[in-house]
Amino acid sequence: MRVSSITGLALSATTASAQLNQLAKAAGKSYFGTGTDNGELYDSAYVKITSSTENFGQLTPANGQKWDATEPNQGSFSFTNGDAVPNFAKKNGQVTHISNVAGHYKGQCYSWDVVNEAIDDDGEYRDTVFFQALGTDYIPLAFKAAAAADPDAKACIQCPLYYNDYNIEASNAKQKKAVELVKLVKDAGERIDGIGLQGHFIVGSMSSQDDLEAVMNEFVAAGVSEVAYTEFDVKFDSLPYDDAGLAQQAEDYTTVIKACLNVEACVGWTVWDWTDKYSVGNFLIIPPANISLPPPRASPLLAHRQPVPFIDPSEFVFPSFLLDAKFCVF
Secondary structure, eight states: OBSTTTSBBSOTTTTTTOOHHHHHHHTTOSEEEEEEOGGGGGOHHHHHHHTOTTTOSEEEESSTTSHHHHOSBTTBOOOTTTTHHHHHHHHHTOEEEEOSOTTTTTTOOSEEEEEESOBOTTSSBOOOHHHHHHGGGHHHHHHHHHHHHOSSOGGGTOOOEEEEESSOSSSSHHHHHHHHHHHHHHHTTOOOOEEEEOOEEETTOOOOHHHHHHHHHHHHHHTOSEEEEEEEEEEOSSSOOOHHHHHHHHHHHHHHHHHHHHOTTEEEEEESOSSTTTSSSSSOOOOOTTOOOOTTSSOTTOGGGSSSOOOOGGGOOOOOTTTTOOOOOO
């Protein structure tokens, strides 16, 4: 999604009027999405924007499908909270990236987080109850169970199965262990289709575009067919910010978007909610171009609404490998 509009995502002739998801798809990607949560779906102004497939083609339930929400007591399941976002997505023709309970949501998703945040920042596996009981065997077992529970969702053929984690966007000990995790699952003969790069970045601390691309390509070389930025934001680690900080934030957003554009296997971006009203952190928003927000809350990504020249669309040749991608939508 890039260009001097949303960071430069489409053809220059259409950038001024096109919205985030439109720009992403015009650039050859599958979606631009957002995380959302149940309580937000009662906010009519928020819903109007979030429900537009021009803005967002994919939704991720932030909390409603986590373990404590779907199985508050062992063996006792409740899907009231978990159903809210999928039902909302289905109504609006959007796809969802779902985190668990594959049997209940069989055939309804674009992709699944099968294992989430299994690695500590030091590059060692987390000492969870699963690791204590089964060692690393629990990871391929989880992918085996997920494949059996929902074998045919994506494009009405196969729902991609993801490993999802933070701090694996750049080369480090944790990222190397995540590469090993992919090989672990593959060596066990199980499916692992994608890597979710959560993508929680700090303004001014971004890796280079080359480094981001190298990491994505390393995961692909290990055996996955797709990668995605699944909880993407670039936040300030301290406030107040200034114009230079906003310009740096815009540059950092642009770096990530350009990196994904240049890696064929990178299918899209999901921001971890598009508005500061509901996002976690300091000033993360990326509102669509038709949202009227007072400066400086208007997104620094939208170059046509900010004085900073971000990306010249003439500099890029946009890939089209996913222009005909099919979605098994809600």
